[in-house]
Amino acid sequence: MLRFVLNPELTEDLFDDVLDCWVDVTNAGGAVGWVPPVTADDIRQVATATFARCGQKGPDSLLVGLDGEGRVAAWAVLVANANPLMAHWRTVMRVMVHPKHQGKGYGADLMRAVADAGLRLGLEALKLTCRGGLGLESFYAGCGYQEIGRQPLAIRVAPGDDRDEIAMVTFLEQRA
Template sequence: MIDIQRWTAPDLQNGADALARILHGCVHDGASVGFILPHPLGEALEFWRSDILDQVRQGHRLLLVAQDDGVVVGTVSLVTASPANQPHRAEISKLLVHPDHRRKGIAKRLMRAAEQAAVDAGKSLLTLDTRSGDSAEPLYASLGFETAGVIPGYCLDVTGQRFDSTTYMYKHLTPVPA
């Protein structure tokens, strides 16, 4: 059974190893999430223990984690820190499902939980970016995200050999009646 939980800073400290294995597996499967091969497991662990932990601790990022029968299999972040003129906006970041656990609807469940967390946080606009043509792009579209534009040559691919384009997407959230 898939269970989605919001992790606090202590949860992340205790579960960083599991999230590192997910990130490591995704990068080695070709995910364009900011890392270049070779991508050692220690680099993935450091990402969660430093960069993300500080943001979760400060309340700038909500971390949602998917478990399948108690095993951590996926995650997504909702970045809620924004400039003063954008208090209504949050960003979806690092939607990751371990390659061994895909095709079970986990990514969709994580995204729905992130949308609800955004609504609960008073946000009315979600933004994200994804590698153009990636398998996540149709997922986001199926959840109501619209394409704002494409930036060619945005980032290096996971091998560091060529540049990939990125697609920026957004979704207006329906306010929950008071």
């Protein structure tokens, strides 16, 4: 069972642990912004910018799921909208579970924790996008999300391998 923490203090050790998770997920084939192989140096700049906006430092929220040893097993970011007319919902990004924890139900646990975090933040809805061709939309549908649209061939994984970007939403008041 994971212990979820919303906006933890991002120590150097926690930053490194989250970054290592991101690298390991990517290198295992996860659809989290890169294609393998990657190193921590490949992702570090984006990670630094992402986490600089989280918690008391900015408008976004980092949610981490820690395993029994206190290591990052899963995490996601709830990204705030800059437009005040859209302050009632956020975009969920960087959803990932470390490969060594795959198959334990931690992905569903993470998505429940994301919804709980959204409710604690006073949000009404959460949106996410996922890469087509991997069956991720079925996973998210099982977590209460519904498809609201697709941008065909939006994600170029490799030359000749373009995937749809699938937009999905969940309404938190319907889940409470």
